[in-house]
Amino acid sequence: MRHGWPIAFEGGPILLPVETSIAREATSPLMLISAARGATLKLANQREAAEPHAPVLIRGGEPLDLRTALPIADPALDLANPLKGPFKAEHIDWCDAALAAMELARIAGILPAFLVDPDNAGEAQPISAGDVDAWSEPDRLQIATRARLPIAASETAEIVAFRSADDTREHVALVIGRQQGDVEPLVRLHSECLTGDILGSLKCDCGPQLDAALAAMAAEAERGGWGVLLYMRQEGRGIGLVNKLRAYRLQDQGFDTIEANQRLGLPDEARDFSTAARMLDLLGVRGIRLMTNNPRKVVALENAGVAVSERVPHQLPDNPHNARYLATKRDKSGHLLG
Ligand SMILES: Nc1nc2c(ncn2[C@@H]2O[C@H](COP(=O)(O)OP(=O)(O)OP(=O)(O)O)[C@@H](O)[C@H]2O)c(=O)[nH]1
Numbered sequence: 466m467r468h469g470w471p472i473a474f475e476g477g478p479i480l481l482p483v484e485t486s487i488a489r490e491a492t493s494p495l496m497l498i499s500a501a502r503g504a505t506l507k508l509a510n511q512r513e514a515a516e517p518h519a520p521v522l523i524r525g526g527e528p529l530d531l532r533t534a535l536p537i538a539d540p541a542l543d544l545a546n547p548l549k550g551p552f553k554a555e556h557i558d559w560c561d562a563a564l565a566a567m568e569l570a571r572i573a574g575i576l577p578a579f580l581v582d583p584d585n586a587g588e589a590q591p592i593s594a595g596d597v598d599a600w601s602e603p604d605r606l607q608i609a610t611r612a613r614l615p616i617a618a619s620e621t622a623e624i625v626a627f628r629s630a631d632d633t634r635e636h637v638a639l640v641i642g643r644q645q646g647d648v649e650p651l652v653r654l655h656s657e658c659l660t661g662d663i664l665g666s667l668k669c670d671c672g673p674q675l676d677a678a679l680a681a682m683a684a685e686a687e688r689g690g691w692g693v694l695l696y697m698r699q700e701g702r703g704i705g706l707v708n709k710l711r712a713y714r715l716q717d718q719g720f721d722t723i724e725a726n727q728r729l730g731l732p733d734e735a736r737d738f739s740t741a742a743r744m745l746d747l748l749g750v751r752g753i754r755l756m757t758n759n760p761r762k763v764v765a766l767e768n769a770g771v772a773v774s775e776r777v778p779h780q781l782p783d784n785p786h787n788a789r790y791l792a793t794k795r796d797k798s799g800h801l802l803g
């Protein structure tokens with residue numbers, strides 16, 4: 466997907482990703498986009514779609530090339546390209562392939578939009594919908610290596626790196642203090658946020674939450690306990706850095722953090738917490754005390770077999786740039802924030 470290769474789904478047509486396509490001369494009258502995008506484009510006969518990220522097949526009056534397809538794919542370009550269409554929605558009789566293609570776009574971090582059976586697409590890569598499921602199977606994850614890693618918060622930390630076949634993302638765990646089978650660790654499940662963790666972004670609470678979690682685990686180790694930070698490479702709640710930044714552009718137009726993801730045709734929450742459970746399992750951790758304000762994380766970990774004996778609140782002070790983001794988490798995502 467990231468290479469821009471056309472893909473040939475078993476039982477479906479050839480699909481060429483609009484954002485990254487290497488076949489610059491490709492054209493097609495048909496495009497696969499999200500229902501959210503279809504709604505914004507005011508499709509003539511669009512049926513009600515349950516999910517904003519559900520796939521919709523559209524036909525334009527004239528064949529689309531990549532130049533005309535990109536503004537159809539990218540809502541962040543709407544202000545600059547107001548006039549598009551008209552389009553008609555068509556029935557999809559290769560639903561599994563269409564759903565898998567949308568999921569692949571999310572995993573690849575690109576816009577969920579494809580030219581369908583295009584001319585001049587070049588040779589397509591064969592793939593089946595089952596390949597996408599197999600790729601995200603947590604059991605494929607293994608410990609790759611571990612090393613002592615003194616950090617500013619604690620000199621007694623150890624880093625453990627995890628890898629899975631075909632997935633280039635490497636998750637890590639930081640174990641702080643001495644691991645003891647009979648003592649439940651304090652655990653923080655942190656999802657990657659390059660802007661917050663590294664650059665000090667004020668738009669979210671990730672950076673302060675990460676720092677405070679490490680400090681709390683170090684204090685726990687001082688008291689004879691221990692902690693585990695799981696650092697999961699699922700940036701932007703699973704939509705990737707570039708799509709998160711597109712969502713930020715939409716947030717600057719007035720959409721909240723959930724609406725912005727949906728308007729991009731992506732799930733508002735696409736994180737995979739069963740991989741975190743697999744990491745704990747590989748570390749030999751069965752029961753935890755979880756630092757979070759998000760009850761859905763607790764439920765997701767428990768459903769994946771981790772016993773969460775306590776939810777430890779993890780609220781940090783807000784600022785003028787993240788106050789709306791935190792309010793949306795509280796009001797729409799069920800976060801327990803005071
Ligand atoms: N798509 C998107 N992702 C965001 C946005 N702001 C932060 N994120 C991502 O959200 C994730 C951080 O969420 P967390 O703090 O781990 O989890 P949480 O569900 O908020 O719950 P807590 O455990 O209470 O913090 C990271 O992957 C961030 O990149 C945003 O506006 N849009």
Ligand SMILES: [Zn+2]
Binds near residue numbers: 658
């Ligand atoms: Zn963040």
